[in-house]
Amino acid sequence: MTAALELAVARQIGEFDLDIAFTVESGMSVLFGPSGAGKSLTLALIAGLIRPDTGTIAINGHVVTDCSRHTYVTTQKRRIGMVFQDGLLLPHRSALDNVALAVRQASGRRVRRAVARSWLERVGAEGFADRRPGSLSGGQRQRVALARGLAGDPALVLLDEPLSALDSAVRLELRRLIRGVIISSGVPAVLVTHDAEEAEELGDVIIGYNHGRVTGTRAVERPSCAEPPQAPRESTGPV
Amino acid sequence: MKREHDTARAFDNKQKAAVISVVVLLGFGLGFGAAHLLAGYIAYWDIVSGPFLLSLRVSFVAGVIAGTTGVASGYVLAKGRFPGRDVLETIGSLPIILPPTVAGYYLLEVLSPGTRAGGFLTRVTGHVFVYNSAGCIIAATVAAYPFCMRAARTAIEGVDPLFEQAARAMGLPNWRVALQVTLPLARRGIAAGLTIGFARALGEYGATLMVGGDINGKTRTLSLAVLDSFTTPERDTMLLVLVLMAVIAMTGVGLLGRSRA
Numbered sequence: 001m002t003a004a005l006e007l008a009v010a011r012q013i014g015e016f017d018l019d020i021a022f023t024v025e026s027g028m029s030v031l032f033g034p035s036g037a038g039k040s041l042t043l044a045l046i047a048g049l050i051r052p053d054t055g056t057i058a059i060n061g062h063v064v065t066d067c068s069r070h071t072y073v074t075t076q077k078r079r080i081g082m083v084f085q086d087g088l089l090l091p092h093r094s095a096l097d098n099v100a101l102a103v104r105q106a107s108g109r110r111v112r113r114a115v116a117r118s119w120l121e122r123v124g125a126e127g128f129a130d131r132r133p134g135s136l137s138g139g140q141r142q143r144v145a146l147a148r149g150l151a152g153d154p155a156l157v158l159l160d161e162p163l164s165a166l167d168s169a170v171r172l173e174l175r176r177l178i179r180g181v182i183i184s185s186g187v188p189a190v191l192v193t194h195d196a197e198e199a200e201e202l203g204d205v206i207i208g209y210n211h212g213r214v215t216g217t218r219a220v221e222r223p224s225c226a227e228p229p230q231a232p233r234e235s236t237g238p239v
Numbered sequence: 240m241k242r243e244h245d246t247a248r249a250f251d252n253k254q255k256a257a258v259i260s261v262v263v264l265l266g267f268g269l270g271f272g273a274a275h276l277l278a279g280y281i282a283y284w285d286i287v288s289g290p291f292l293l294s295l296r297v298s299f300v301a302g303v304i305a306g307t308t309g310v311a312s313g314y315v316l317a318k319g320r321f322p323g324r325d326v327l328e329t330i331g332s333l334p335i336i337l338p339p340t341v342a343g344y345y346l347l348e349v350l351s352p353g354t355r356a357g358g359f360l361t362r363v364t365g366h367v368f369v370y371n372s373a374g375c376i377i378a379a380t381v382a383a384y385p386f387c388m389r390a391a392r393t394a395i396e397g398v399d400p401l402f403e404q405a406a407r408a409m410g411l412p413n414w415r416v417a418l419q420v421t422l423p424l425a426r427r428g429i430a431a432g433l434t435i436g437f438a439r440a441l442g443e444y445g446a447t448l449m450v451g452g453d454i455n456g457k458t459r460t461l462s463l464a465v466l467d468s469f470t471t472p473e474r475d476t477m478l479l480v481l482v483l484m485a486v487i488a489m490t491g492v493g494l495l496g497r498s499r500a
Contacts, residue, residue, distance in 0.1 A: 047404075047408055049404050049407075049408075074407075075404070075407040075408055076407055076410045076411065076412060076413075077410075079410070080408055081408070081409075082405060082408035082409075084401065084405060088401055088402055088405040090402065090406075090419075090420060090423070090424070091424075092423045092424070092426075101406070101409060101411065101419065102409040102410070104410050148409065152409055152410055158408075
């Protein structure tokens with residue numbers, strides 16, 4: 001079986017030295033460690049936003065970065081979905097149009113919007129599809145951002161501390177949502193967090209990070225018959 | 240509380256003063272103008288209408304050309320990583336720094352059929368670009384361009400690059416990132432630059448005089464007509480028109496400022 005992600009890279013930025021290697025299979029892998037350990041930098045390298053000094057990265061068996069051969073596939077062609085800490089939804093577009101922008105099928109605007117609407121339904125955000133991000137709460141924005149990250153039929157989803165800017169109640173609610181939607185979609189995911197509880201609840205595999213190095217990899221025990229939780233609905237009322 | 244009350248009262252007084260000023264000026268102007276318009280309406284319209292329409296046409300075309308090229312070059316300067324970027328911006332900004340007559344002199348050197356460069360241009364294109372409306376448009380475009388370019392560059396540089404990275408991660412090609420993410424996010428700054436550019440094109444005087452000439456009915460724009468009006472019997476009427484224009488412009492700017500606040 002082809003690994004969703006194989007990576008062995010090194011990158012020096014000032015005094016900070018990142019030198020890591022790991023493999024991601026299916027499900028949710030969590031990069032866990034303190035701030036400044038190099039977790040977000042790793043996501044940027046996987047996404048092709050930054051180039052490593054040495055090493056290779058393969059997504060779904062396709063080599064997207066190979067420094068020795070000067071191979072650098074552009075971010076656009078890596079078939080990834082990304083969810084950022086503060087959503088980064090475009091403020092001049094509605095929630096629906098934000099998600100539709102990520103749909104890669106070139107079948108016309110109506111089809112793209114239909115796909116986007118189905119993803120908004122899956123994350124419980126269909127009630128505010130026509131609203132602009134500025135009028136949404138943090139939790140609502142992250143639901144839309146999650147839909148956007150998955151709407152492009154990605155080979156791999158990268159989630160860069162998607163819950164860290166939210167209050168604890170919303171965070172707990174969205175943890176269940178994220179895990180449920182990711183597992184049911186069947187798309188492998190890599191999530192970055194420095195919250196141990198979050199790592200345990202979300203991850204199938206936890207990859208420990210410290211000072212730019214992988215300190216260990218551990219599979220999280222889960223009951224094999226456990227159903228992925230359903231997406232809880234979010235209120236569409238005033239926020 | 241008292242401070243808030245004082246501030247509100249001061250604001251009310253300012254508003255009242257502004258309204259009274261506008262009403263007095265308008266009343267004065269309308270009365271003064273009515274007398275003149277009754278006395279010499281036809282002569283007045285002949286002086287104003289042609290230059291006014293020509294100015295609108297010239298500044299619209301110049302605004303479109305300067306806006307398009309200004310935003311495009313502003314984008315390249317903001318995003319491009321190549322040596323000499325700042326030199327290019329400085330050259331593009333020269334019309335702001337140079338006296339308009341100097342800009343007009345350079346343009347004449349490039350466009351006039353009597354010069355080496357202008358002669359070549361005339362032979363290649365089969366058109367003459369001086370002492371006609373094309374000359375006016377070129378002069379206005381050169382005057383407006385740096386405002387559009389500089390505002391676009393600043394606005395585009397101000398866009399958070401994380402939005403563009405997110406768009407690339409969604410698979411959008413770079414041209415769609417530019418059109419659907421960067422430019423919409425920079426639209427306020429760009430619009431401000433285009434507005435100033437259009438206003439600059441509308442008010443262009445020195446270079447237009449040199450490149451377009453001041454040919455009545457052909458290249459006499461509103462700015463040139465204003466100067467010419469000082470040698471005509473309609474001088475007072477023109478003065479009134481200018482006062483009214485200034486009042487309308489100030490009121491417009493004031494209303495715009497208030498609606499944004």
